[in-house]
Amino acid sequence: MKRYRNGEIWDFEHEMPVVGGNDEVVLGLDGGTTSTVCICMPLLRVADPFPDPLPVLARAVAGCSNHNSVGEAAARETLEQVMADALAKSGSNRSAVRAVCLAVSGVNHPTDQQRIVNWLREMFPSYVRLYVQNDAVAALASGTLGKLHGCVLIAGTGTIAYGFTEDGREARAAGAGPTLGDWGSGYGIAAQALTAVIRAYDGRGPETNLTSSILEKIGLSSPDELIGWTYADPSWARIAALVPVVVSCAEAGDEVANRILFESVQELALSVKAVVERLRLCGEDGKDSFPLVMVGGVLEAKKRWDIGKEVINCISKEFPGVFPIRPKVEPAVGAALLARNFYMKEFCKEL
Amino acid sequence: MKRYRNGEIWDFEHEMPVVGGNDEVVLGLDGGTTSTVCICMPLLRVADPFPDPLPVLARAVAGCSNHNSVGEAAARETLEQVMADALAKSGSNRSAVRAVCLAVSGVNHPTDQQRIVNWLREMFPSYVRLYVQNDAVAALASGTLGKLHGCVLIAGTGTIAYGFTEDGREARAAGAGPTLGDWGSGYGIAAQALTAVIRAYDGRGPETNLTSSILEKIGLSSPDELIGWTYADPSWARIAALVPVVVSCAEAGDEVANRILFESVQELALSVKAVVERLRLCGEDGKDSFPLVMVGGVLEAKKRWDIGKEVINCISKEFPGVFPIRPKVEPAVGAALLARNFYMKEFCKEL
Numbered sequence: 001m002k003r004y005r006n007g008e009i010w011d012f013e014h015e016m017p018v019v020g021g022n023d024e025v026v027l028g029l030d031g032g033t034t035s036t037v038c039i040c041m042p043l044l045r046v047a048d049p050f051p052d053p054l055p056v057l058a059r060a061v062a063g064c065s066n067h068n069s070v071g072e073a074a075a076r077e078t079l080e081q082v083m084a085d086a087l088a089k090s091g092s093n094r095s096a097v098r099a100v101c102l103a104v105s106g107v108n109h110p111t112d113q114q115r116i117v118n119w120l121r122e123m124f125p126s127y128v129r130l131y132v133q134n135d136a137v138a139a140l141a142s143g144t145l146g147k148l149h150g151c152v153l154i155a156g157t158g159t160i161a162y163g164f165t166e167d168g169r170e171a172r173a174a175g176a177g178p179t180l181g182d183w184g185s186g187y188g189i190a191a192q193a194l195t196a197v198i199r200a201y202d203g204r205g206p207e208t209n210l211t212s213s214i215l216e217k218i219g220l221s222s223p224d225e226l227i228g229w230t231y232a233d234p235s236w237a238r239i240a241a242l243v244p245v246v247v248s249c250a251e252a253g254d255e256v257a258n259r260i261l262f263e264s265v266q267e268l269a270l271s272v273k274a275v276v277e278r279l280r281l282c283g284e285d286g287k288d289s290f291p292l293v294m295v296g297g298v299l300e301a302k303k304r305w306d307i308g309k310e311v312i313n314c315i316s317k318e319f320p321g322v323f324p325i326r327p328k329v330e331p332a333v334g335a336a337l338l339a340r341n342f343y344m345k346e347f348c349k350e351l
Numbered sequence: 352m353k354r355y356r357n358g359e360i361w362d363f364e365h366e367m368p369v370v371g372g373n374d375e376v377v378l379g380l381d382g383g384t385t386s387t388v389c390i391c392m393p394l395l396r397v398a399d400p401f402p403d404p405l406p407v408l409a410r411a412v413a414g415c416s417n418h419n420s421v422g423e424a425a426a427r428e429t430l431e432q433v434m435a436d437a438l439a440k441s442g443s444n445r446s447a448v449r450a451v452c453l454a455v456s457g458v459n460h461p462t463d464q465q466r467i468v469n470w471l472r473e474m475f476p477s478y479v480r481l482y483v484q485n486d487a488v489a490a491l492a493s494g495t496l497g498k499l500h501g502c503v504l505i506a507g508t509g510t511i512a513y514g515f516t517e518d519g520r521e522a523r524a525a526g527a528g529p530t531l532g533d534w535g536s537g538y539g540i541a542a543q544a545l546t547a548v549i550r551a552y553d554g555r556g557p558e559t560n561l562t563s564s565i566l567e568k569i570g571l572s573s574p575d576e577l578i579g580w581t582y583a584d585p586s587w588a589r590i591a592a593l594v595p596v597v598v599s600c601a602e603a604g605d606e607v608a609n610r611i612l613f614e615s616v617q618e619l620a621l622s623v624k625a626v627v628e629r630l631r632l633c634g635e636d637g638k639d640s641f642p643l644v645m646v647g648g649v650l651e652a653k654k655r656w657d658i659g660k661e662v663i664n665c666i667s668k669e670f671p672g673v674f675p676i677r678p679k680v681e682p683a684v685g686a687a688l689l690a691r692n693f694y695m696k697e698f699c700k701e702l
Contacts (some may be wrong), residue, residue, distance in 0.1 A: 068582040079627065108578045173553040179581045180592065181546030195532030201526040203625035227459045231419040274554035279517045 009142035010082045013093040024098045025057065025090065026343065027083055028336025030138045031065035033106030033157065034237060036078055037064075037332035038086040041096050044340055050145060054333060055084070056087035066106040067116075076119050080202050083123075099129040101339035102156070103138030103331065105158075108175070111301070129343050136175065138335035141326040144294030146337030150291030150323075151275050153268060153311065155298035158238040159185035161271035171278040173271040176238060184267030186240030186298045192260045193246045197223050200256075208256035213245050243298060250305045264298075267308060269314035282319045287320040296332070360435045364444040375449045376441065377694065378434055379687025381417035381489045382416035384508065385588060387429055389413075389437040394449050395691055398584030401496060403657030405684060409440035417457040418467075421471035421620065430455075434474070450480040452690035454682065456509075459526070473578045480694050487513035487526065488688035494644030494678040497688030501642035501674075504619060504662065507648035508591040512622035514556050514630050522629040524622040535604050535618030536593030537649045542693065544597045545581070545590070548574050551607075559607035564596050601656045615649075616658060620665035633670045640672040645691060646682070 018183055024043040027034065040058045044050060061146025062082040068077040069322055079102065087093055100120060116132045124130065129130055140152035140162060146324030148170075151163035159182045174182050182188055201223035211223060219228060230239070249257035274290065281290040290317065294300075299308035308326075316322050327334070375394040378386065391409045413433040418426040430453065438444055451471060458464055467483045483551060491503035491513060499521075502514035509528025510533045524594040525533050533539055548565055549589065550556030551575035562574060571580060581590070600608035623643065627633055643666065645651075650659035659675075665671050678685070 068579065105471050106582075109573075109575050112579075172554075174549075174553055176549050176578045177581060179545065179585060180549045180577060183543075191530050191532075194530065198525075198531045200529050202622075203629050204524055204621050222460075224460050226531060227527045228419065228463075230528060231457075234530060239358075270555050271553075278554050 003240055009080050011037045012084065012088045012093070019033075023092065023096050025087075025092050025096050025296075026336050026339040027086060027100045028103045028334065029065075029079065029082065029100070029104065029139065029330050030135055030330065030335055031075075031079065031102070032135055033064055033066050033069060033105055036062045036065040036082050037330065038082040039330075039332040039336045040086040040090040040092065041333075041340070043337040043343070045344075047344070049340075050337075054329065054337075056333065056336075057088045057092070059332070060085035060089060064327055065104055067104075067112075067340065068106040071172075072115075075106075079119075080123060094124055096125060096127075097128050099131070099135065099339040099343035100124065101131040101138070101335040101342065103133045103135045103335040103338070105135040106296070107132060107134045122172035124139070129339070131339060131344060132170065133338070133341050134160075134175070136172065137164075138338065139295040140164065140293050140302075140334065141338045142295070142329050142331045142334030143325040144334075145322065146334065146341040150293065151272055151279075151281060152295060153272050154296045155185055155268055155307070156174040156184050156296035158182050158236045159188070159268060159298070160280040161268075161275045161298070163275040165279050165281065169279055171275045173274040182281045182292060184264040184298075186243045186296075188267070189246055189260060189264050189298065190239045190242040190261075193242060193249075193257065194226060196260065198226060206256060208241065209249050209254040210246065210251065210257055213243060213249050213349065217242065217245050228252040240297075247303050247305050247307075251303065261305060261307060262310075265310040265314055266300075268307070268311045270313050272311070274295070274316060278317055278335055282321055287321050288318060289323050290319075291323050291325050291326045293327060295327060299328070352609035360431050361575055363435065363439045363444070372575065374443065374447050376438075376443050376447050377449055377687050377690040378437060379683050379685065379690055380416075380430065380433065380455065381455045381486055381681065381683035381686055382426075382430065382453065384415055384417050387413045387416040387455075388432040388681065389434050389436040390683040390687045391441040391443065392684075392687040392691070394694070396695075398692075398695070405680065405688075407684065407687075408419060408443070408528075409437045410683070411436035411440060416455055420454075420459040423466075426455075426457075430470075431474060440668055442453045445479075446477055448475060448479050450482070450690040451585050452473065452482040452484065452489070452686040452693065454484045454486045454686045454689070456486045457487045458483060465537045479688070479690060482690060482693050484649060484686075484689070485511075485513065485523070486525070487501055487511045487523065488515075489682040489689065490646045490678070491644050491685065492689045493646070493680050493682045493685030496643055497685065497692045498688070500552060501644065502623055502630075503685075504646040504650065506536055506619055506658070507646045507647035508537050508588045509533050509621065510539070510619060510647070510649070512626045514626035514632060516630050516632065520630055522626045522658075524625040535615040535622065535649075537594045537647075538587040539618070540597055540611060540615050540649065540696065541590045541593040541614065543614075544593060544600075544608065547607045547611065551699055554587075559595065560600050560605040561608055562601065564600050565593060568593065568596050582618060591648075598654050598656050598658075599701040602654065612656060612658060612661075616632060616661040616665055619658070619662045620650075623662070623666050624669060627666075627673075628700070633638060637670060640671050640674050641670075642674050642676050644678060646678060651677075
């Protein structure tokens, strides 16, 4: 097989046995801000139903592949390496790959998509089908087993809502980062809580138990030390890790913490409603059923104060047909199912 | 004269003539996030009144000296260099210095203050008086000619309110950076405007003329390109530079822009009110007169939509004795006057 790029990443392929036609595989990648996961699955020719559990051949993990965060060269190398790892672990190689779905955060514009397709094209033989999507699309597919219909709400460190209609229209809301107002995210919740501590301390806001709880959690003795603490490492994930403290304070009755969570629920529900309305996922009468896939630490709290449940309550008041799904598989598996579904659709068209 | 540190920064001193007792000087430094200014002034023995204009011997400028932003070693080197430059330009040297007031952003805690005093102590003979303050204190002194009484409100890229009573109590509000809710700052105003553009675009918020005005200003064709634009360089000053666009839109009647400015006025006024109340600058009956020094690009708009004027209106409803001052000299001159006043106070005590 032709070597499509220089470098040692694909050296393992020379040591592999030749793979037969029955061993066709697909790759699904989920590239988030903290890590990148690649799943290698056999190409499932029969889909009704998919086997349960799904036959995952290998799973490989690497670091951040968001080109906005780490730059293009580093993102590309991470993606190439994690795909090579997954293929090597599967005892497979690039000639067995039929389709790749790369769902990566930071894909916000068709130009992002095209640039990444161009990289991938250099790595794989020309017959391999390549699909690039925002990572939210993989999360949706992880709840719908690869079907692009309905809406997904992700609320982890960041937040985004993304939706598709069966006829291929799509829409998104939020997912633009903290500067651009992702207010219901884990970062948003925790930053509001830190702000409330500062405002109570300097006399701009009411007293709150968030002060003692947050200071204890991060080992500081006074709110004015928070300024140095946030400057020292402004990474969003470090701040978002304070969400459980906010939930605990709210459960214990703290009014400020309750208001922050309540407003975050409204924000998250607003993102979903904006997508559902633009796509009319709820039908003309507003009552059609549609799936809402819920993903991310903020929605999975499983506490007494259950943010995910409150978001669903808020949405179902306006759209009673909302059908919440909490996926049993990870987004990278959703991406692999998408690769399979896209491939089979094009394959059937050609027959 | 003893050399207090290694390095070439102070080499110029060997080439100077010996300076007589009449040439005593003070140094005032204003270290902000974008630049650091050092002023060298003669030690004015008579203060009633100070000469007008004030006799500035030299002014030197360097880059950022906020230790939170550039690290301690770089901050220290910048501060040392800018003081050496100011002394060299004055034809003076360290043996002529009687007092130094270093007012630098990022001084938020007594430990910050002590650490910086320790650096300075290594640079100067032991008889030199050293004072370290938050940069807001120099801004206050620039409006009150070195008297620490009243409140200062700074609103440029960031915002802070800082106040002092005549008997030496002090208080501050805000000044904690965007993560910790400096909402009335230039960054805060512009980030809200960018957020409004995204929310209008994805269906979460009302339409606004901010969309076309901001996209035109920064040369983008679609709101989804804003995500890449903010990631590419998230520096606060770059975002805060959009404030004039928000003001123009508000003046042209855009409701979203008007709401953002109105809320920012409330936030800025709230910071001042919190300081005034904690220090009772307004006296027991709330009607005493106190100076409010107004500094920073957001407050100096001089447009039809005048943020500074609205802030004063808002404060004077609660505290009719507020006396606004727009300083005629820069904060580094305020720092030099502080150095002079602190020194003379201690000097008189010793007599």
